[in-house]
Amino acid sequence: MSDSKVRVRVEGRELTLTNLDKVLYPDKGFTKSQVIDYYTRIAPVLLPHLDGRPLTVKRYPNGVEDKFFFEKNAPSHNPDWIRTARLATPGSTKDRDTANFPIIRDLPSLVYYANLAALELHVPMWRVGPRGKVHAPDTLVFDLDPGPPATIVECARVACLLRDRLAEDGLTSYPKTSGKKGMQLYVPVRGVKAGTSQTSDYAKALAQRLEAERPGEIVSRMAKKERPGKVFIDWSQNNPAKTTVAPYSLRAAALPTASTPLEWAEVEACEKPADLVFTSDDVLARAEELGDLFAPLLGDETRGVLG
Numbered sequence: 001m002s003d004s005k006v007r008v009r010v011e012g013r014e015l016t017l018t019n020l021d022k023v024l025y026p027d028k029g030f031t032k033s034q035v036i037d038y039y040t041r042i043a044p045v046l047l048p049h050l051d052g053r054p055l056t057v058k059r060y061p062n063g064v065e066d067k068f069f070f071e072k073n074a075p076s077h078n079p080d081w082i083r084t085a086r087l088a089t090p091g092s093t094k095d096r097d098t099a100n101f102p103i104i105r106d107l108p109s110l111v112y113y114a115n116l117a118a119l120e121l122h123v124p125m126w127r128v129g130p131r132g133k134v135h136a137p138d139t140l141v142f143d144l145d146p147g148p149p150a151t152i153v154e155c156a157r158v159a160c161l162l163r164d165r166l167a168e169d170g171l172t173s174y175p176k177t178s179g180k181k182g183m184q185l186y187v188p189v190r191g192v193k194a195g196t197s198q199t200s201d202y203a204k205a206l207a208q209r210l211e212a213e214r215p216g217e218i219v220s221r222m223a224k225k226e227r228p229g230k231v232f233i234d235w236s237q238n239n240p241a242k243t244t245v246a247p248y249s250l251r252a253a254a255l256p257t258a259s260t261p262l263e264w265a266e267v268e269a270c271e272k273p274a275d276l277v278f279t280s281d282d283v284l285a286r287a288e289e290l291g292d293l294f295a296p297l298l299g300d301e302t303r304g305v306l307g
Contacts, residue, residue, distance in 0.1 A: 038283075084102055125240075138303070153271065166185075184244060247294045258279070260282075
């Protein structure tokens with residue numbers, strides 16, 4: 001395979017793929033072609049979690065060891081068949097009032113962004129309706145970040161504590177790896193009032209409660225000086241202006257790891273960090289064997305009401 005442009009047809013859309021031999025993960029020799037192949041093969045379980053959610057990407061044009069940039073605004077050269085939504089961007093570092101966010105709902109759109117070396121896909125906990133209406137959050141998220149020497153092993157223990165507290169409130173939680181050093185718990189919810197801080201307030205109160213119960217293991221405060229040896233429960237990810245890495249998204253790390261949905265038995269059994277490290281090949285094999293472990297987040301049956 002050469003680095004010349006290659007024209008392909010994906011579900012009836014014409015795409016030009018470029019620099020397919022470029023190595024994006026040097027430690028593994030993992031190329032852009034392999035990135036595109038991964039996203040193409042994982043698309044059946046990934047796309048439902050992107051559909052309707054404005055996308056922010058982290059692009060690594062020259063690989064994970066070189067410079068990257070976040071991109072919210074759809075490039076001007078985007079094909080007109082990629083859905084976009086003009087949305088407010090409060091607190092934007094580029095002093096923009098709005099951005100034209102892409103919304104990925106089909107395989108051609110996903111392949112297009114993979115070809116841009118958009119390795120990481122980040123989305124909020126809310127969706128945009130077909131006519132551009134911003135809906136209230138439908139998911140609550142807890143981002144568990146270990147402060148060294150704590151690792152994902154400690155995150156797994158805290159995840160189980162969170163799961164049990166959430167269950168007491170009638171809420172069901174679903175774990176996934178961050179694809180790097182931490183974990184996230186997703187909680188499908190309903191009845192959240194648009195324009196309120198309901199999910200953030202609930203998550204903060206629960207994080208503070210667990211910190212009070214286990215101050216030697218858990219911290220809910222943002223200050224990094226408080227985190228060494230503890231698991232930081234980042235409740236602030238529920239701010240509507242924030243995003244979290246999407247399920248099945250690749251991460252920019254030494255290896256092509258991905259944010260991987262887990263079974264609770266795997267979380268409970270975690271004894272060393274390597275137990276919860278999954279590369280692109282692992283994730284594809286898991287999807288083939290287990291299906292989409294995050295599928296319950298897509299329906300209404302598991303949605304609880306915040307207390």
